[in-house]
Amino acid sequence: MNKQAVQFSKKKRTMHRFQKIKMCKKCNRYSVLIDDNCPICGSDLIGIESLVKSIFKNRLFTESIWILILVSIGIVAAPTIATLYYSLISGLIFCLAYVILTTFFMKSEYNLQLKKLLRSDWTRIKEGIQFDSNLAKDDVQENQLAPAYEKLREVGDFIKNDEVKIRQIKILNSIILRSDMELELDRLVPSSYDRDFVFYALDVLKINRSLLTKKSIGYFIQFREEIIRDFGIEALISVASSALRMKLYILEFSEFIEEFLDYFPKERMLRLCSILNSNPDIKWGSLKDKTKRLVAMKYHYDPDFKQFVS
Numbered sequence: 001m002n003k004q005a006v007q008f009s010k011k012k013r014t015m016h017r018f019q020k021i022k023m024c025k026k027c028n029r030y031s032v033l034i035d036d037n038c039p040i041c042g043s044d045l046i047g048i049e050s051l052v053k054s055i056f057k058n059r060l061f062t063e064s065i066w067i068l069i070l071v072s073i074g075i076v077a078a079p080t081i082a083t084l085y086y087s088l089i090s091g092l093i094f095c096l097a098y099v100i101l102t103t104f105f106m107k108s109e110y111n112l113q114l115k116k117l118l119r120s121d122w123t124r125i126k127e128g129i130q131f132d133s134n135l136a137k138d139d140v141q142e143n144q145l146a147p148a149y150e151k152l153r154e155v156g157d158f159i160k161n162d163e164v165k166i167r168q169i170k171i172l173n174s175i176i177l178r179s180d181m182e183l184e185l186d187r188l189v190p191s192s193y194d195r196d197f198v199f200y201a202l203d204v205l206k207i208n209r210s211l212l213t214k215k216s217i218g219y220f221i222q223f224r225e226e227i228i229r230d231f232g233i234e235a236l237i238s239v240a241s242s243a244l245r246m247k248l249y250i251l252e253f254s255e256f257i258e259e260f261l262d263y264f265p266k267e268r269m270l271r272l273c274s275i276l277n278s279n280p281d282i283k284w285g286s287l288k289d290k291t292k293r294l295v296a297m298k299y300h301y302d303p304d305f306k307q308f309v310s
């Protein structure tokens with residue numbers, strides 16, 4: 001199958017995950033997709049925070065009306081002028097106290113209202129996310145890979161299971177990956193061995209090494225036998241040499257890196273040497289000795305390695 005050339009829209013980042021939840025008031029359905037309009041009726045989707053604010057405002061309005069009614073009854077039912085004044089003054093004090101207390105507890109009341117809504121509507125929110133996920137399935141069937149991936153990317157923020165990850169990976173394996181794309185690797189690492197994931201990870205490493213994380217290196221080490229069987233030793237060499245991107249990874253995976261040192265291209269060896277050299281106080285273990293031996297043997301006459309050959 002020929003890979004598709006597509007363009008992804010930027011992923012919307014929010015401080016909290018719940019801020020992505022939206023609702024169509026007409027269909028009474030929740031969604032976590034980036035679209036601003038309901039795919040069913042076309043109405044504007046309202047964000048959960050705005051929803052909570054409007055519920056909160058309505059509550060304040062109802063409570064204020066009740067206070068006004070009570071104060072009015074007190075005034076109307078007052079038998080003398082003196083009691084009328086008493087009712088008026090106590091009513092004013094009550095209103096003032098209500099305004100002060102509400103302002104003071106506004107934030108905590110709002111958070112309480114938000115938690116209440118998330119709890120009471122959780123089943124409906126889950127149904128909405130499932131609906132979003134089904135929309136992505138329809139997109140795949142219609143060969144609309146970019147919108148399908150964008151939908152699953154949002155769904156994946158809420159449903160973190162292997163099924164949703166693999167569905168995203170399969171789509172990514174059917175499109176031409178480019179370095180200007182907002183690609184992810186860490187978030188897509190599945191819990192068990194998956195051939196499609198390894199295929200994707202190796203493809204991603206070719207265009208953007210910086211996506212390699214501790215979790216993904218750990219995955220390649222955990223399933224190394226299956227990976228060698230399906231992709232050959234080159235797959236592990238590629239990951240081990242990409243792990244040189246951070247000092248922290250070199251320390252953490254020094255044994256794994258040392259195992260494939262003989263196969264590293266010159267440029268990667270230069271990088272390793274410069275990191276080892278500029279951090280003489282760190283205990284690199286046998287990795288440093290093996291690197292030194294290898295450089296002395298293989299790059300002894302290479303001027304690029306001059307400073308590393310003692």
Ligand SMILES: [Zn+2]
Nearest residue numbers: 024027038041
């Ligand atoms: Zn709708």
